[in-house]
Amino acid sequence: MSSRKNYSIRDLMDACNRELELIGEYPITATNTIREDLEQIMANYPDAKIISRRVGRHLYYSYETENYSIYKIPLNDDEFAQITQTLSILSRFEGMPQFEWLDEIKSTLNIKISSDPIVGFDENIDLKGRDYFAQLFSAINNKQPLVLTYKNFKRNINQQFIVHPYYLKQFNRRWFLIGFSENIGRLSLFAFDRIEDITTSNCKYIPNTKYNFKDYFDDMIGVTRIDHTDIETVRIWVSANRWPYVATKPLHGTQHIISKDVSGVIIQIQVYINKELEQLILSFGKDFKVLEPESLKQTIAQQFCEALKNYQ
Structure with a gap:
């Protein structure tokens, strides 16, 4: 329906089924599906006015405006602003192989993105690899x-x-x-x-059928999960001086308060114990004290003892 030509429901169904066959989808078998699609087009695209004309027993459809196409609708100001914003974010990948298409899109849409940064990302541009x-x-x-x-x-x-x-x-x-x-x-x-x-590699690809990466990292700090380990309950004393920072930037989504007094707050998180967790705890120095589990407590204590030797 890219110009003012007349199409019957059967014509439209046949055209849709040809496209569906190309992508391996099931064909449309009910004419009501096409009629509902036409109504949906007019609902989603107010300018797409579809008119019908009866010839004998059959109805034929066309756009009211000749050469109209929903694929030629100009972007409104909000849509253009959203695309510009998205391209601005994606431009962080400029200069990397296979991302040259960003320049082509900006040129096609005549979008000029300011070279003056307005948002700073914690990106390591010198990262090897x-x-x-x-x-x-x-x-x-x-x-x-x-x-x-x-x-x-x-x-x-x-x-x-x-x-x-x-x-x-x-x-x-x-x-x-x-x-x-x-x-x-x-x-x-x-x-x-x-x-x-x-x-x-020429070997056959083994698909991922086990892991949901939307949830995979939820139970850990960082990216390392050691096999055959379980989530553990970790309790940490946080000094009163450091607590406001930990309260506004929790160590983990499971963080909650166990007790609180003038000296500090005892918090609890439930995570896999890994190197990233140890490094995070060590970064708080004297303002943190691991209470549970005992194994993590001993690991952190030993790390501080080893570090102290460097200053003796």
């Missing part, structure tokens, strides 16, 4: 297995892993790839800055 973002994003989208050459910092050696990529996650100004590693036999975490090289 940052250029892998687009390649890994594309591999996840296309379900393409990869061979990662990965550097083990502790052993200072390179290892190769066959990885089925599932998800990209940013934490503490670093990017991580989460995927199934054939070498390790489980879901694994790969930091961008340790990746030395990426090539494609």
